[in-house]
Amino acid sequence: MRSDIESRLARRLAALREERGLSLDELAAASGISRATLSRLEREETSPTAALLGKLCAVFGLPMSRLVAEAEAQPGELLRTADQPLWQDPDTGFRRRMVSPPARGYAVELVEGWLPAGARIDYEQAPVAGMEQHLWLLEGALDYTLDGATHQLQAGDCLRFHLFGATRFFCPGPTPARYLIAICPP
8 A cells, every 4th residue: 555655656756757848758767766656656556666766856856855745735844853754765674754843944954774684775866966965973873875986974974975877885884874964956
């Protein structure tokens, strides 16, 4: 059974494609995702993975946190823990929680992530070139590859950067990695 956030996310992806006047074939060509997969996503027959959402965000030119925020029904100034949207990647077990409430007029967003030991997520390109991010590792260990350089983060470490190219998140274990990302679009 699909969660409410997954259903809203599927509808938001379909709306973004339509707003940009793209056919499924055009979006498939631009994203590298098959037309069949895109169609199943929009019909809510499958759950998107983090890698797939990353590709779509790159085509639409928006950070994944904004896509998830736009899928939320009613943003507000205060977002209680129980109301923070939580999404899980069905392939890797990666979980993502929108910590800060999405709101117009605010640039910075906070996202909490959990990556299971041994899990890896590759993003082929930045969803928005030049986006500023601060990645603060709260628990565990995380190998974060940025511009071909791997940064081995331990609990408490913070990496600040502008995102332009491909990235990789890898949790070497033995415990999951839990982190907070502050995202500020350019």
